[in-house]
Amino acid sequence: MDKVTKTELDNVVVRFSGDSGDGMQLTGTLFSNLSAILGNEISTFPDYPSEIRAPQGTIGGVSGFQVHLGSSKIYTPGDDPDVLVVMNPAALKVNAKFVKKGGVIIFDADTFDKSGFEKAGFKTENPFEELSISATIQLIPAPLSTLTQSSLEGFGFDNKTVLRSKNMFALGLICWLFNRPIEQAIHFLQNKFGKKPTILEANIKVLTDGFNYGNNLHLTVSTFFVEKSHETPKGKYTSISGNKATAWGLIAAAQKVGLQLYLGSYPITPATDIMHELAARKDLGVKVVQAEDEIAGITSAIGASFAGCLAATSTSGPGLALKSEAIGLAVMAELPLVVIDVMRSGPSTGMPTKTEQTDLLQALYGRNGESPAVVMAAGTPDDCFNFAFMACKIALEHMTPVILLTDAFIGNGTSLWKLPTLADLPEIKPNYVKSDMTDYKVTTRNEKSKVRYWSIPGVKGFEHRNGGLEKDYNSGAISSDPENHQKMVDTREEKVNNISQFIPELKIEGNKDADLLVIGWGGTHGHLMSAVNSMNKNGKKVALAHFNYINPLPKNTVKVIQQYKKVVVCELNSGQFATFLRSKVPAVEFLQYNKVQGQPFTVTELEEHFISLLK
Amino acid sequence: METTESTTIQYTVKDFKSDQYVRWCPGCGDYAVLNSLQKVMADLGVAPHETAVISGIGCSSRLPYYISSYGFHTIHGRGGAIATGVKVANPKLTVWQITGDGDCLAIGGNHFIHSIRRNVDLNVLLFNNQIYGLTKGQYSPTTKKGYVTKSSPFGTVERPFRPAELTFGARGTFFGRLLDVDLKTAQMTLMAAARHKGTSVVECLVNCVIFNDGAHGWLAEKESRADRTITLEHGKPMIFGKERNKGLVLDGLNLKVVTIGENGVTENDILIHDAACEDTTIHMKLALMEGPEMPIALGVIRDVEEETYDAAVEAQIAEVQAKSKVKTFDDLIATCEQWEM
Numbered sequence: 029m030d031k032v033t034k035t036e037l038d039n040v041v042v043r044f045s046g047d048s049g050d051g052m053q054l055t056g057t058l059f060s061n062l063s064a065i066l067g068n069e070i071s072t073f074p075d076y077p078s079e080i081r082a083p084q085g086t087i088g089g090v091s092g093f094q095v096h097l098g099s100s101k102i103y104t105p106g107d108d109p110d111v112l113v114v115m116n117p118a119a120l121k122v123n124a125k126f127v128k129k130g131g132v133i134i135f136d137a138d139t140f141d142k143s144g145f146e147k148a149g150f151k152t153e154n155p156f157e158e159l160s161i162s163a164t165i166q167l168i169p170a171p172l173s174t175l176t177q178s179s180l181e182g183f184g185f186d187n188k189t190v191l192r193s194k195n196m197f198a199l200g201l202i203c204w205l206f207n208r209p210i211e212q213a214i215h216f217l218q219n220k221f222g223k224k225p226t227i228l229e230a231n232i233k234v235l236t237d238g239f240n241y242g243n244n245l246h247l248t249v250s251t252f253f254v255e256k257s258h259e260t261p262k263g264k265y266t267s268i269s270g271n272k273a274t275a276w277g278l279i280a281a282a283q284k285v286g287l288q289l290y291l292g293s294y295p296i297t298p299a300t301d302i303m304h305e306l307a308a309r310k311d312l313g314v315k316v317v318q319a320e321d322e323i324a325g326i327t328s329a330i331g332a333s334f335a336g337c338l339a340a341t342s343t344s345g346p347g348l349a350l351k352s353e354a355i356g357l358a359v360m361a362e363l364p365l366v367v368i369d370v371m372r373s374g375p376s377t378g379m380p381t382k383t384e385q386t387d388l389l390q391a392l393y394g395r396n397g398e399s400p401a402v403v404m405a406a407g408t409p410d411d412c413f414n415f416a417f418m419a420c421k422i423a424l425e426h427m428t429p430v431i432l433l434t435d436a437f438i439g440n441g442t443s444l445w446k447l448p449t450l451a452d453l454p455e456i457k458p459n460y461v462k463s464d465m466t467d468y469k470v471t472t473r474n475e476k477s478k479v480r481y482w483s484i485p486g487v488k489g490f491e492h493r494n495g496g497l498e499k500d501y502n503s504g505a506i507s508s509d510p511e512n513h514q515k516m517v518d519t520r521e522e523k524v525n526n527i528s529q530f531i532p533e534l535k536i537e538g539n540k541d542a543d544l545l546v547i548g549w550g551g552t553h554g555h556l557m558s559a560v561n562s563m564n565k566n567g568k569k570v571a572l573a574h575f576n577y578i579n580p581l582p583k584n585t586v587k588v589i590q591q592y593k594k595v596v597v598c599e600l601n602s603g604q605f606a607t608f609l610r611s612k613v614p615a616v617e618f619l620q621y622n623k624v625q626g627q628p629f630t631v632t633e634l635e636e637h638f639i640s641l642l643k
Numbered sequence: 644m645e646t647t648e649s650t651t652i653q654y655t656v657k658d659f660k661s662d663q664y665v666r667w668c669p670g671c672g673d674y675a676v677l678n679s680l681q682k683v684m685a686d687l688g689v690a691p692h693e694t695a696v697i698s699g700i701g702c703s704s705r706l707p708y709y710i711s712s713y714g715f716h717t718i719h720g721r722g723g724a725i726a727t728g729v730k731v732a733n734p735k736l737t738v739w740q741i742t743g744d745g746d747c748l749a750i751g752g753n754h755f756i757h758s759i760r761r762n763v764d765l766n767v768l769l770f771n772n773q774i775y776g777l778t779k780g781q782y783s784p785t786t787k788k789g790y791v792t793k794s795s796p797f798g799t800v801e802r803p804f805r806p807a808e809l810t811f812g813a814r815g816t817f818f819g820r821l822l823d824v825d826l827k828t829a830q831m832t833l834m835a836a837a838r839h840k841g842t843s844v845v846e847c848l849v850n851c852v853i854f855n856d857g858a859h860g861w862l863a864e865k866e867s868r869a870d871r872t873i874t875l876e877h878g879k880p881m882i883f884g885k886e887r888n889k890g891l892v893l894d895g896l897n898l899k900v901v902t903i904g905e906n907g908v909t910e911n912d913i914l915i916h917d918a919a920c921e922d923t924t925i926h927m928k929l930a931l932m933e934g935p936e937m938p939i940a941l942g943v944i945r946d947v948e949e950e951t952y953d954a955a956v957e958a959q960i961a962e963v964q965a966k967s968k969v970k971t972f973d974d975l976i977a978t979c980e981q982w983e984m
Binding site for chain 1: 714732983
């Protein structure tokens with residue numbers, strides 16, 4: 029057939045899947061960036077196994093990367109793929125059931141042999157039948173391995189190296205399928221492999237051959253066409269992952285306030301990329317100490333804060349548990365500190381690469397004593413920048429530890445990011461001691477805001493002794509006086525509560541006059557917003573109250589929630605935020621929608637649930 | 644005090660005394676070390692406001708409250724990591740870490756070996772009284788095997804750490820030892836520790852009058868101390884004893900005590916102490932000497948120069964900054980692959 033049908037779509041979801049070593053992440057990233065340059069909205073999410081290298085071709089080794097492209101605002105990497113690209117039978121087995129009706133599966137026909145089927149645990153030699161794949165799904169066999177081999181003939185590479193390039197062949201094919209000009213892809217490759225001319229040349233060759241193969245193949249495949257988005261505000265954009273955005277938010281805050289940035293951290297999935305990003309930024313003077321353990325990560329940061337740095341530590345749930353006592357020290361010493369928890373599935377080691385929102389109560393309450401800390405949560409990958417910046421601002425201006433919750437989903441996922449300039453960002457004014465202050469004590473504070481004045485070592489006349497023992501409110505000397513302890517507990521509490529005066533009020537999105545109020549927090553914003561928008565489009569009246577500030581809550585929280593008759597709190601845990609809200613918002617029945625599977629919500633399941641609540 | 648260069652100012656012990664009442668038990672060895680430390684701080688010439696004293700938890704960890712400087716009494720065992728953060732954040736500060744045998748070698752063992760391994764420029768005073776005092780008398784990682792304590796009513800069955808061995812095992816560049824009551828040696832050792840660039844570990848043998856009185860009693864009596872200890876100084880012969888007639892020589896692979904003037908031994912036969920020797924063999928032998936056959940080594944046992952962690956961090960930043968075009972956050976943004984929408 030020579031005729032190619034172009035299907036115009038509002039949005040399309042493409043999932044790349046193969047062995048961990050197949051380069052699916054690179055393929056997916058290049059493809060989403062290409063699409064963004066053409067004016068699409070993008071959102072991506074990698075799904076990788078915890079095993080570094082499970083045996084090739086087995087289910088345990090399958091890793092994926094999903095890209096969602098849209099011509100209008102998109103909020104999530106999408107639920108189910110329209111197009112699935114699989115590099116082996118195991119990847120097919122893991123992903124086939126998700127492909128939408130009428131979708132496309134492109135597979136490397138070379139790996140679909142007896143040995144491939146066996147490794148993937150197929151019982152027959154017809155995996156498609158065995159998986160009962162819908163007849164509406166188009167299957168495109170492409171012998172990616174042999175095509176890549178012939179593409180690279182004469183380069184003198186060994187077979188292993190050659191096969192490593194087959195992801196580029198797949199990318200070329202996908203570029204053809206989606207009408208993406210490969211010139212831009214070549215430009216990306218030049219940036220990536222510029223220093224290795226032979227590798228660059230080989231990748232370009234394979235990419236181009238993949239594109240031409242698609243072009244020449246024609247077959248019966250419809251090519252997809254996703255229109256340019258007209259909803260994004262005009263400006264310069266890039267695509268950014270949540271972890272990188274978090275790191276850059278810290279950098280921006282440090283420069284804005286004029287302090288050196290210090291990160292004390294210990295490697296932990298899925299938070300380590302924050303440390304990687306910051307370790308690479310020596311040019312901006314960032315000091316990163318890869319500590320001997322989680323506790324040293326945070327305590328060295330507390331030391332750095334004591335000594336006058338903007339100090340942070342990054343971790344995930346198990347690490348946050350180890351840092352509990354030290355967060356208490358930062359509470360007691362009233363030092364600025366940013367603790368980033370990229371939440372993952374727990375308890376214990378749990379499922380380290382999978383997303384969850386199960387650390388909320390740990391962040392709020394997981395310490396000994398009355399130990400109030402600020403808790404915030406970012407909603408989307410690009411949001412991580414703003415909230416990391418705000419976490420620094422609040423920590424420095426209010427002399428308190430701030431726990432910023434992100435998660436594996438937004439930490440590793442990417443979204444479009446409108447590039448900021450330093451001048452656009454709000455000022456940060458730490459509560460420094462004033463040079464004309466006399467008789468400074470470690471507990472000297474602004475009596476209105478209750479914020480302690482920060483005196484940094486090196487300055488004459490402001491020497492003081494800080495510590496984890498209770499201090500006398502006036503003299504700063506250690507004290508176990510009963511009345512004084514009560515006063516200090518109340519003061520630390522009041523200081524944190526007072527921050528509600530400095531954070532934005534809670535906003536209602538969707539239909540304000542709704543029959544159902546959906547409440548969410550943190551990284552579920554995209555799915556909840558998509559579901560709420562879709563409900564409203566279909567004539568149901570649904571509103572969304574999404575929280576980024578959790579302790580303290582925005583000051584209008586009670587008023588806003590009490591306006592609605594029916595309220596459902598949706599979160600990727602067993603009801604932690606609902607529990608918290610019940611303790612803060614009286615006279616409201618909080619319904620719950622919970623999922624603890626290590627996976628994000630799907631828009632479909634949310635909508636189904638909301639419809640059932642409105643019946 | 645004038646605000647001129649701190650190095651030109653003469654400080655006195657008073658400048659380093661805080662207004663806090665010192666609350667250790669009467670007769671505690673910690674008093675003597677505090678006094679020696681304040682004397683050394685004054686002589687060192689670093690201003691109180693450029694001095695940071697960091698501690699964990701334990702009797703000795705109360706010390707920062709008694710020094711007029713920037714002080715931080717933190718949480719159990721973590722003083723080493725916190726001090727590392729302080730020094731890396733602000734390398735201009737002279738940082739002292741105060742710790743005990745429980746704080747440093749039990750709960751804080753990991754931070755202790757890693758700050759030594761990194762060679763962070765800290766002066767670590769390890770107060771070793773071989774007991775947990777603040778929690779009222781449990782055995783510590785340095786308590787002698789068989790010793791009866793509240794948590795070892797039938798005697799501890801644990802083998803103790805020897806702090807010098809740990810320090811050398813972690814590739815320590817400085818190890819010294821002092822005895823609370825021997826002020827002269829204590830001050831000499833603390834001054835050398837302060838001047839050493841890198842992690843200086845000073846094992847302070849202190850007496851706990853309440854829970855472990857006389858743990859170092861073998862050394863404490865003034866009359867016999869000269870015969871039971873040897874004060875090591877770099878470049879000087881290893882001579883000791885009330886009569887200054889005893890010395891150390893090598894006997895095969897081991898150290899041996901000899902008497903000058905006996906069996907044809909002359910002063911020239913006595914080993915000269917080389918604290919700067921990179922090889923730890925002799926330092927280890929000196930640090931592990933035990934009575935009554937051998938004298939206990941005090942003073943500076945090891946003092947080797949190597950790049951410090953904090954300096955290396957600064958140097959690497961300077962090196963990258965000299966080469967990179969990214970000088971500001973806005974420059975960083977400009978490095979993004981970007982497009983107009």
